[in-house]
Amino acid sequence: MAGLIDLRDIFFVEADELLSALEEGLRAIQTGAHDTDTVNAVFRAVHSIKGGAGAFDLKALVGFAHRFETVLDALRAGKLQPEPALLGGLLHASDHLADMISAARQGNATDPEHDERVIAALEQHAGGGGSKEEEAFVFEPLALDGPFGIDAVRLPLPSGTRDVTLTFRPHAGAFASGHDPCLLLRDLCADDPAEVCLDQSALPDANSFDPGQSYLGWKVILQTERTDPQLLAIFEFIDGICDLTIASAAPPIPDVAASLPPPSSPPLAPVPSAPPIPANTAPAQTSAPPAAAVSPAAGTGPRPTIRVDIDRVDRLVDILGELVIHQAMLTEAIEQSPGFGSVEVDRSLDQLRQLSRQIQESVMAIRAQPVKPLFDRMHRIVREASMAAGKAARLVTEGEATEVDKTIIERLADPLTHMIRNAVDHGLEKPSRRTDLGKPSEGVIKLAAAHRSGRIVITVQDDGAGIDREKVRQIAIDKGLVAASAELTPQEIDALLFLPGFSTATEVSALSGRGVGMDVVRSEIAGLGGRVGITSVRGLGTTLTISLPLTLAVLDGMVFVAAGQTLVLPVSAIIETLRPEPGMRHSLGQADSVLDVRGRCMPLIDVGMALGFRRSLQPGEGEIVVVVERGDDGAIALMVDGIRDQRQVVIKGLEANYGQIPGIAAATVLGDGSVALILDPTDLAASGQSPSRPVSPLAAE
Amino acid sequence: MRATGSATDPNVRELVAFRTARQDFCVDILSVREIRGWSRPALLPHAPHYVQGVINLRGAVVPILDLARRLGLEPIEDTDRNVIIVAAIQNRIVGLLVEAVTDILTVPSSGVQPTPDLASETTRNMLRGVVVQDSRLIRLLDVGQLLPQDVEPAA
Numbered sequence: 001m002a003g004l005i006d007l008r009d010i011f012f013v014e015a016d017e018l019l020s021a022l023e024e025g026l027r028a029i030q031t032g033a034h035d036t037d038t039v040n041a042v043f044r045a046v047h048s049i050k051g052g053a054g055a056f057d058l059k060a061l062v063g064f065a066h067r068f069e070t071v072l073d074a075l076r077a078g079k080l081q082p083e084p085a086l087l088g089g090l091l092h093a094s095d096h097l098a099d100m101i102s103a104a105r106q107g108n109a110t111d112p113e114h115d116e117r118v119i120a121a122l123e124q125h126a127g128g129g130g131s132k133e134e135e136a137f138v139f140e141p142l143a144l145d146g147p148f149g150i151d152a153v154r155l156p157l158p159s160g161t162r163d164v165t166l167t168f169r170p171h172a173g174a175f176a177s178g179h180d181p182c183l184l185l186r187d188l189c190a191d192d193p194a195e196v197c198l199d200q201s202a203l204p205d206a207n208s209f210d211p212g213q214s215y216l217g218w219k220v221i222l223q224t225e226r227t228d229p230q231l232l233a234i235f236e237f238i239d240g241i242c243d244l245t246i247a248s249a250a251p252p253i254p255d256v257a258a259s260l261p262p263p264s265s266p267p268l269a270p271v272p273s274a275p276p277i278p279a280n281t282a283p284a285q286t287s288a289p290p291a292a293a294v295s296p297a298a299g300t301g302p303r304p305t306i307r308v309d310i311d312r313v314d315r316l317v318d319i320l321g322e323l324v325i326h327q328a329m330l331t332e333a334i335e336q337s338p339g340f341g342s343v344e345v346d347r348s349l350d351q352l353r354q355l356s357r358q359i360q361e362s363v364m365a366i367r368a369q370p371v372k373p374l375f376d377r378m379h380r381i382v383r384e385a386s387m388a389a390g391k392a393a394r395l396v397t398e399g400e401a402t403e404v405d406k407t408i409i410e411r412l413a414d415p416l417t418h419m420i421r422n423a424v425d426h427g428l429e430k431p432s433r434r435t436d437l438g439k440p441s442e443g444v445i446k447l448a449a450a451h452r453s454g455r456i457v458i459t460v461q462d463d464g465a466g467i468d469r470e471k472v473r474q475i476a477i478d479k480g481l482v483a484a485s486a487e488l489t490p491q492e493i494d495a496l497l498f499l500p501g502f503s504t505a506t507e508v509s510a511l512s513g514r515g516v517g518m519d520v521v522r523s524e525i526a527g528l529g530g531r532v533g534i535t536s537v538r539g540l541g542t543t544l545t546i547s548l549p550l551t552l553a554v555l556d557g558m559v560f561v562a563a564g565q566t567l568v569l570p571v572s573a574i575i576e577t578l579r580p581e582p583g584m585r586h587s588l589g590q591a592d593s594v595l596d597v598r599g600r601c602m603p604l605i606d607v608g609m610a611l612g613f614r615r616s617l618q619p620g621e622g623e624i625v626v627v628v629e630r631g632d633d634g635a636i637a638l639m640v641d642g643i644r645d646q647r648q649v650v651i652k653g654l655e656a657n658y659g660q661i662p663g664i665a666a667a668t669v670l671g672d673g674s675v676a677l678i679l680d681p682t683d684l685a686a687s688g689q690s691p692s693r694p695v696s697p698l699a700a701e
Numbered sequence: 702m703r704a705t706g707s708a709t710d711p712n713v714r715e716l717v718a719f720r721t722a723r724q725d726f727c728v729d730i731l732s733v734r735e736i737r738g739w740s741r742p743a744l745l746p747h748a749p750h751y752v753q754g755v756i757n758l759r760g761a762v763v764p765i766l767d768l769a770r771r772l773g774l775e776p777i778e779d780t781d782r783n784v785i786i787v788a789a790i791q792n793r794i795v796g797l798l799v800e801a802v803t804d805i806l807t808v809p810s811s812g813v814q815p816t817p818d819l820a821s822e823t824t825r826n827m828l829r830g831v832v833v834q835d836s837r838l839i840r841l842l843d844v845g846q847l848l849p850q851d852v853e854p855a856a
Contacts, residue, residue, distance in 0.1 A: 652761070674740070
């Protein structure tokens with residue numbers, strides 16, 4: 001039975017993906033995108049969940065999904081309009097569907113009465129009860145071989161399918177401007193059965209072959225519902241630098257099953273020597289038995305995925321780091337050996353370098369994931385929190401494509417949930433109060449992610465009341481967290497919110513206000529090696545900022561020398577490097593100096609001194625300045641002795657065996673096998689003011 | 702040089718003996734991962750005086766503790782004949798810089814005597830006992846004490 005259990009796992013993984021597609025679609029409709037594609041996508045998501053649930057005999061789920069689907073079908077057919085009340089019902093139903101699925105995953109069931117209430121409420125919004133034909137409940141185990149990504153919805157709709165023959169021949173200019181025909185063909189064939197033939201008739205013999213020219217063309221026979229303009233849109237960016245023709249070959253074929261296997265002999269035979277080459281991602285299964293109905297590639301379901309233990313990936317990353325280091329060592333050794341200079345060796349080394357970079361990128365891509373799924377989950381948090389608190393709130397997300405290491409994403413979910421709930425519960429005012437203040441009654445919570453100075457910065461911003469500092473101070477005094485006589489700056493008062501046992505909510509609510517929250521958030525973020533900051537403007541809102549270090553295993557670094565030590569700066573943080581004229585440097589106070597770069601003044605810090613490696617500068621030291629950005633605060637100028645190289649470096653954490661060091665993000669291993677520290681410029685500037693902050697167990701005596 | 706001593710016999714202890722600052726020390730062989738030659742460490746900013754820096758140990762970044770300085774003994778000569786004993790201490794990998802590894806001792810558990818009262822507080826805290834062998838006094842280090850206690854890994 002292990003096989004069935006595996007399939008169940010896959011079902012739940014896919015169900016999660018479908019649920020997020022469902023919710024995303026509903027949100028899109030909510031913001032006015034009432035196009036057929038979006039509605040269809042929503043419908044398909046519910047339908048696919050129903051299909052999968054049917055295959056695993058999850059009756060309650062099938063029943064719920066079926067009635068849900070019926071309402072969506074009416075919406076799709078235009079019988080219903082996406083009014084706010086209906087959409088609210090749909091979103092609620094989608095949340096409940098998610099609950100049912102997670103209950104089913106644990107082998108439990110949700111309360112049937114509750115199920116009924118939710119769906120009945122939806123049908124109420126939809127006007128009248130949904131039809132309950134039982135026959136649709138029956139699902140054949142056929143769904144299993146998809147394993148359920150099969151898009152059965154497409155089956156009743158073959159009328160729009162037609163055969164299209166498309167010939168495509170890029171010009172040399174297309175390659176010069178970086179187009180990849182492979183990607184275009186992949187797009188073209190992504191959703192439909194396709195046969196792609198390579199036309200290499202123009203290929204000259206080897207002697208007259210010019211690698212700068214374009215010799216290849218492709219002929220694609222496609223069975224698609226898409227219109228010519230839709231197909232042409234794929235080639236929009238290559239327009240004018242390729243030959244492209246489109247011809248609709250066959251009229252719609254009435255028989256569904258017969259239409260699916262592509263014509264046994266393509267109407268236009270390819271060059272005899274070139275056999276038909278299946279498109280990369282859409283294997284045109286010419287031999288697929290009609291019983292299979294649709295080839296897997298024809299479905300619009302998620303691409304096949306595998307689940308891998310993160311430890312295995314980590315191991316791969318470690319080995320890869322070793323590979324990069326040894327490749328650098330090999331290169332250095334060969335360059336220094338007397339026999340160096342052979343063209344073959346050079347070429348092989350070049351190949352090796354390219355390959356290892358490609359492996360690196362691929363492995364990193366496995367670990368790095370966009371924050372989108374995490375952010376998507378927060379929509380529900382906002383919905384539930386605002387409903388429970390009797391407030392109106394909307395979540396706006398930004399920078400969803402920002403890629404973050406998978407382990408970080410997983411560990412961000414809890415703190416982020418806390419922060420969002422807090423923003424709704426404590427940040428936003430009640431709608432009536434907002435109206436009195438002249439604000440829109442619906443509060444906006446903005447969740448944004450970005451890469452900045454080689455760190456990942458996530459902000460949660462609300463447009464609520466801001467922090468009532470007097471109240472915060474009073475509570476802190478009442479709870480004995482600070483002395484009544486303490487004079488606190490606004491920043492210090494804001495920081496009180498992160499103290500354990502602090503809670504400002506006058507009434508304890510179900511969501512937050514039990515005095516756990518912000519201190520937990522802070523310690524969880526600290527556990528990831530990050531920092532949390534808070535800023536607030538009275539009446540305008542509060543912004544919480546999480547700044548996380550690089551733990552993506554590789555970064556582009558600039559290798560430089562200061563005080564005899566080899567160090568690395570993240571290239572992403574560097575604005576420019578320069579050799580300052582004497583007149584650009586100005587003293588400020590006793591020891592500080594600033595650098596005037598084209599009228600912009602910035603603090604000037606010697607890296608060697610900031611790290612405590614030297615007390616003073618000798619002639620010839622610190623003569624090169626690297627200007628780096630520093631969070632929101634503008635730029636700082638770092639003095640270094642010399643710049644060595646720019647290369648990819650493998651990030652090695654210092655935390656495991658030593659601890660955190662102010663001003664240092666991590667370490668790396670260079671080509672000669674020695675260790676170099678990676679600077680964190682923002683932190684360096686801050687720690688420069690207090691040179692000894694013992695934060696490491698080894699550092700604390 | 703991976704230590705796979707006869708840990709099965711509870712009555713016999715295998716100890717790696719080494720020399721630094723003209724004194725003999727030893728550690729339990731089970732905490733020793735490997736012994737390697739000296740390589741120049743990268744300096745760590747804001748580090749205590751006994752932390753020499755970090756080195757690359759097959760991809761892991763490992764801090765190097767100068768044992769003589771850690772114990773408050775006179776500093777050892779800075780030469781590349783020194784060796785690094787790589788030890789696992791409470792889930793951390795740490796390198797101990799010493800002058801030379803002398804031998805591997807097999808002693809019965811009864812051969813380890815308690816540290817004499819004469820020793821100073823600091824020294825006694827870091828020793829588990831002493832072993833007398835061939836008129837040499839070999840100090841058994843408590844490696845766990847080399848790292849300061851009750852400090853959480855970096856907040």
